Amino acid sequence: MIKGKFPNDKFEQLETPFYYYDMELLRKTLIAITKETENKPFHVHYALKANFNPIILKEIASFGFGADCVSGNEILRAIECGFDPSKIAFAGVGKTDKEINIGLDNNIFCFNVESIPEIEVINKLAEKKGKIASVALRINPNVDARTHKYITTGLYENKFGINEQDLPKTIQTVKSSPNIKLIGIHFHIGSQITDLTSFEDLCVKVKSIRNWFKQEGIDLPVLNVGGGLGINYQHPNHFPIADFESYFRLFEKYLDLWENQTLHFELGRSVVAPCGSLISRAVFIKEGIKKNFLIIDAGMTDLIRPALYQAFHHIENISSDEEYTPYDVVGPICESSDMFAEQIMLNRSKRGDLIAIRSAGAYGETMVSRYNCRDLPASYFSDTL
Ligand SMILES: Cc1ncc(COP(=O)(O)O)c(C=O)c1O
């Protein structure tokens, strides 16, 4: 089995657990995205929720990407790290007045609005400031992303977006809101989507809604199809970069843009997941009656995805070359769900070995907690370690 390459000698000096980011892989990923989108009316807004570590953000901003934010603090963080406010989209079902004002004060690209009352509030707040707020309507397309039910967002049972039936009413509200400028429509059907036919289904929906707006006499310069492109969690060493070519070609093929239209994407996971690993140490090997437990010093507080969504992360013992043997890999937290993997094959392990949990660059560091009074994991970067 091929394993990832890590600077073990440097890791030996460090307290575990910590996040380690391969910045070269991040750059290669950003180059791959740029290659597929340059010279096209395509705009990528990086979704900060996946990872808002300043070093990572500065690297992404340096490639000229926009940002997709879901809180006032994410907007401030994006700007601090070099993102151009005129490329910031702001989504979220529950934007507070304070957060809307942050968006208005920074003249962001657009608010992706998710309900009629939100349009009314943005209109009032914009009026107070003598500003016109650009908005895109986030529409719930009822398209199945065929992913884990906790990370699907575009079905009628999900809280996100405006239902199609409410569009006539929504347009009335927009028309009677002088401080709102409708510039587009926005969709996001879910995350970790590996079956690209879900995006084809989305395109069919986007086109029909776009035509409906046209019939209503409304021009939409901005089409935003959200994010969601999945990565290969099973084989991080064989497929370190997501299939951006197929992804962007699909939208190009199925969404024939009109002359004045730009197509916007909000990619998070596919940009940052592969470059991050959670590095931990084996604390104890506990031999059970039926199986052996590898107890590591990282827990669900450092990476919650396996406990929350039964998510799979490839795990490697990067200190050992001994024969492969089955382990349950578990953390130290006082919860039975604090488990990273069940009966996986790892090189025979001993106390102190370094254990890498791969593809943890997205929704890893951003979802940490201090449960059990734990220290937060540090982060290190290949460029500076
Ligand atoms: C509105 C919106 N845009 C973009 C994203 C980023 O998605 P992903 O990380 O799957 O690309 C999300 C998260 O699912 C989201 O909710």
Ligand SMILES: N[C@@H](CCCC[NH3+])C(=O)O
């Ligand atoms: N946090 C989720 C993705 C949610 C995306 C945000 N809507 C994950 O780790 O897979």
